[in-house]
Amino acid sequence: MISVVILGAGNVGTxxxxxxFEAKNLKLIQWFNKTPIPNFTDYWGVNFNSDLDQIPEADLYIIAVSDGAIENLSERLPFSDRLVVxxxxxxxxxxxxxxxxxxxFYPLQTFSKTSELSFDQVPICIEANDKKDRALLKSVAEALGCPTYMISSEQRQTLHLAAVFVNNFTNQMYRLAHELTDEKSLDxxxxxxxxxxxAKxxxxxxxxxAQTGPAKRNDKKTLKKHLKxxxxxxxxxxxxxxxxESIRKTHG
Amino acid sequence: MISVVILGAGNVGTxxxxxxFEAKNLKLIQWFNKTPIPNFTDYWGVNFNSDLDQIPEADLYIIAVSDGAIENLSERLPFSDRLVVxxxxxxxxxxxxxxxxxxxFYPLQTFSKTSELSFDQVPICIEANDKKDRALLKSVAEALGCPTYMISSEQRQTLHLAAVFVNNFTNQMYRLAHELTDEKSLDxxxxxxxxxxxAKxxxxxxxxxAQTGPAKRNDKKTLKKHLKxxxxxxxxxxxxxxxxESIRKTHG
Structure with a gap:
């Protein structure tokens, strides 16, 4: 049984x-957040704590806070020589x-508190200097049912950038389509x-x-009509x- | 039983x-294309024809050819007073x-010959001047298991434009991500x-x-890192x- 403490109660932490908490072979021995979680009684009777000095010993500490807060929180941890990711x-x-x-331990997926998501099938990108630590992180991901990938920090940055394209920018395409259809009272x-x-x-x-459409076909009549x-x-x-233009360049 | 002739053997026509052909209550009495279809024996024993003069009488003629060829083909049909869409x-x-x-009879979906797609769940946008014709088109769509929408020509143009955003442009986001990951030997x-x-x-x-990410949060550090x-x-x-910038404008 691998014991884990999660630090942070944002989308990923939650x-x-x-x-x-639900995985076999893993034990969530504490969930830390600097402020108590609203409606905490909803949270399945897990051991919650907001005092850094009360963090118990564990095999793995997962810091799931915003990028800007990671460095400081990792400095303030009152222990050493343990595995912190x-x-x-x-x-x-x-x-x-x-x-x-x-x-x-980077889960390559989009999380919202309001959207149910099953954690299996989420690819986990793993990095660690120590071979044993990599093996432990792999075991944790596998206990969650996730495929794992060993990814360097440099590769991970590109992956994160690519994720912005397929997630945030794609979602903005949906948003613009929503604006256009709303304007014409279309559902x-x-x-x-x-x-x-x-996506499928x-x-x-x-x-x-998979590409189709007027830009790929260089169908100037339709392109002109759309611009109008x-x-x-x-x-x-x-x-x-x-x-x-980007599609034309890819397929031209 | 509603009898139908399809004209065209592109992605939509196929x-x-x-x-x-497979729907109950519909009979595909002929599939027309100006040139014979390669590997036609694969096509489920349907009555195929490439001579306009041999087109039989039917309740409905569906022209599924490229935009540029529709006007001419509809002129050359050797009959009148029938329902042609x-x-x-x-x-x-x-x-x-x-x-x-x-x-x-516009199916709002992306079709490739190489990709299997079940036709039910494809929204069908219907337009016709005559009430009876609209009812017949609705019956055909329903026999295919498709939801139907009455959409004017003007609305349909906006819908087609919106479809370019959620399909072609979204697919280009995937493509750019593919280029970026390939470059770093990422799968x-x-x-x-x-x-x-x-998409879900x-x-x-x-x-x-549903939006998340650095642009929505206006996380300048990450935006700068990505641009670099x-x-x-x-x-x-x-x-x-x-x-x-578009995301920032939507959420700013």
């Missing part, structure tokens, strides 16, 4: 605490204080099967092979232009 | 022929020759659960509510800037 996509492992053994519901199918398609085809439809939205029009 | 997202119903009763597989979850999230949350990572890709860097 989903991870729950997953570890962060869950950030963009920060190097070296942001953790070196009084403890360091590592990274956004209409676009949902297409959104899902677009690249599970088996490469994005290159956007003439009262110059900023969305600019986005239309730059992305059509 | 998927639609198969779905109509096209499947285009961007063309007005008026592109069909008025010797026949006209309509639109694109890693991003697939995130791609799927991003907006099935129940609005894109506005893209310094050798000025075109991708421009896309990063314009989309981060």
């Amino acid at each position: 989903h991870m605490s729950r997953a570890i 962060h869950t950030s996509g963009s920060l190097s492992m070296r942001f953790l204080n070196n009084k403890n053994r360091r590592g990274v 956004f519901e209409l676009l949902k099967p297409l959104i899902l199918e677009t 398609k690249v599970q088996t085809l490469s994005p290159y092979m 439809l956007l003439q009262e939205h110059p900023k969305i029009q600019d986005i239309y232009k730059i992305l059509s | 998927h639609m022929s198969r779905a109509i 096209h499947t285009s997202g961007s063309l007005s119903m008026r592109f069909l020759n008025n010797k026949n009763r006209r309509g639109v 694109f597989e890693l991003l697939k659960p995130l791609i799927l979850e991003t 999230k907006v099935q129940t949350l609005s894109p506005y509510m 990572l893209l310094q050798e890709h000025p075109k991708i860097q421009d896309i990063y800037k314009i989309l981060s």
Whole structure:
């Protein structure tokens, strides 16, 4: 049984605490947050603590706080020579204080407190200097049902950047479509099967092979018509232009 | 039993022929294409024809050819006063020759010959002047298991534009992520659960509510780091800037 303390109660900390709490072979022995969690009684009777001096000994400490708070929190931990990891996509492992053994346990997924997500199938990117520590982190991920990848800090930064494209920027495409359909009293519901199918398609085809549409075909008539439809939205029009040009470059 | 002739053997024509062929209460009495279909013996013993003069009488003719070919094909049909529809997202119903009763039967989905897709759940956008014709088109869509929406030509154009954002532009986000990960020898597989979850999230949350990430938080440190990572890709860097700015505007 691997004992784990989670530090942080944001989106990642909350989903991870729950997953570890429920996993066989893992024991969430404490969930730390500097301020008590609102509606804490909802949280499955886990041992909650907001005093750093009360953190118990554990096999693994997972710091799941915002990037800006990781360095300071890792410095203030009142113990040493234990395994401490962060869950950030963009920060190097070296942001953790070196009084403890360091590592990274980055779940490559989007988390919202309001959205249910099963933690299995979330790829976990692992980094640690020590071979035993890497093995322990791999065991924890596997106990959660997650595929694991050994990823360097440099690679992880690129991965985090790529995640911004497929998650935040993609979601902004949905948002712009929502604005356009709302304006014509069209139900956004209409676009949902297409959104899902677009994501499903690249599970088996490469994005290159999956591409269709006027920009790929260089169908100038349709491109012109779309730009005209956007003439009262110059900023969305600019986005239309730059992305059509990018598709044309990929397929031209 | 509603009898249907499909004209065209592109992505839409092929998927639609198969779905109509397999549907109860619908009879695909002919599949027309100006040139014979390669490997036609694969096509489930349907009555295939490439001679316009051999098109039989039917309740409905669905023209599923490229936008540029619709007007001409509808002119050359050797009959009149029958119901003829096209499947285009961007063309007005008026592109069909008025010797026949006209309509639109636009499936709002992405189709590839290489990708299996079940036709039910595909929203069908219907337009027709005649009430009876609208009812017939609705019956056909329902026999395919599809939700139906009555959509004007003007609304349909906006819908098609919105579809470019959630499908072609989103797919280009996947493509750019693929380029970035390839360059660092990272497996694109890693991003697939995130791609799927991003699409699933907006099935129940609005894109506005679903958004996360550095641009939404206006996390300047991460934005700067990402732009630096893209310094050798000025075109991708421009896309990063314009989309981060768009997110900032939405959530600012």
